[in-house]
Amino acid sequence: MTIESSITFFFAIFIFGITPGPGVFAILARSMLNGARSCFWLSIGMVISDIVYLVMACLGLATIAATWEELFLGIRIVGAMYLIYLGWKMWVAKATDNDASVDKGLHSVSGRIGSFAQGFLISASNPKVIIFYIAFLPTFMDLTLLNSQDVVIASILTFFALLSGLILVALGASQARRHLKSEKSVKRMNRLAGSIMGSAGVYIALRS
Numbered sequence: 001m002t003i004e005s006s007i008t009f010f011f012a013i014f015i016f017g018i019t020p021g022p023g024v025f026a027i028l029a030r031s032m033l034n035g036a037r038s039c040f041w042l043s044i045g046m047v048i049s050d051i052v053y054l055v056m057a058c059l060g061l062a063t064i065a066a067t068w069e070e071l072f073l074g075i076r077i078v079g080a081m082y083l084i085y086l087g088w089k090m091w092v093a094k095a096t097d098n099d100a101s102v103d104k105g106l107h108s109v110s111g112r113i114g115s116f117a118q119g120f121l122i123s124a125s126n127p128k129v130i131i132f133y134i135a136f137l138p139t140f141m142d143l144t145l146l147n148s149q150d151v152v153i154a155s156i157l158t159f160f161a162l163l164s165g166l167i168l169v170a171l172g173a174s175q176a177r178r179h180l181k182s183e184k185s186v187k188r189m190n191r192l193a194g195s196i197m198g199s200a201g202v203y204i205a206l207r208s
Contacts, residue, residue, distance in 0.1 A: 006153065009140045010161045016132075017165030023122050025199065027166050029087070031173035039170035041112045045119025047162045050129060051155050057133035058151045080125065080205035087198025 018024065023046045030039050123129065137154070 005140045006157060009154070010157045012136070012140075013158050013161035014165045017162040018169055022125070023119070023166070024169055026119070026122055027169050028173045031170040036167070036170040036174040038115070039166070041115035042119040043163055043166040043170070045116040045121075046123040046166065047119075047159055048116075049120045049123035050162055051158055052124075053129045054133050054137075054155060054158055055151060057137060058146060058154065077205065078121065078125075080202070084198050084202065084205075087195065091195070091198070 026046075027039050027043065030042055140154075
């Protein structure tokens with residue numbers, strides 16, 4: 001990849017990362033409920049999952065999406081059910097819940113692993129992402145001359161571009177949370193976050 005194509009690739013992936021979808025909705029919901037910091041490992045999970053699909057596309061393994069259709073369907077159903085469950089938990093969350101204890105739980109080792117797994121599952125539930133990369137990559141690199149260095153560069157650029165976009169979304173959503181002072185407004189925000197998360201789950205479940 002040339003310097004020019006690398007820069008263009010980075011910004012294209014950045015825009016792709018902030019495009020509304022289940023992952024962005026999950027970030028919005030988590031950030032509104034628990035703040036931007038709580039979204040870091042969730043975002044990392046999403047990014048790593050996308051990079052797996054990117055590498056698969058680079059290696060010409062697109063047929064896996066069709067060959068393992070039942071596996072991907074199972075992943076999608078599990079991901080959808082998990083998002084709907086999280087949405088319900090957010091909906092019924094009490095406005096008086098202790099934010100400090102929630103934040104501590106999310107940033108514990110188990111909390112980080114759980115957030116990473118959640119993010120990975122959300123992105124992994126969309127095997128069509130690999131098709132996007134297959135159509136997208138030839139614009140920036142000659143796949144007939146692709147080597148390991150190109151794959152590494154593309155993966156690094158994707159990592160930072162997607163992570164930057166998701167963090168920006170999280171920071172934006174957390175601003176709304178900071179203005180919530182009354183118990184009533186916090187409860188409304190909980191329900192809004194729950195609705196967003198649940199809707200993302202329904203979207204994944206019903207998507208063809």
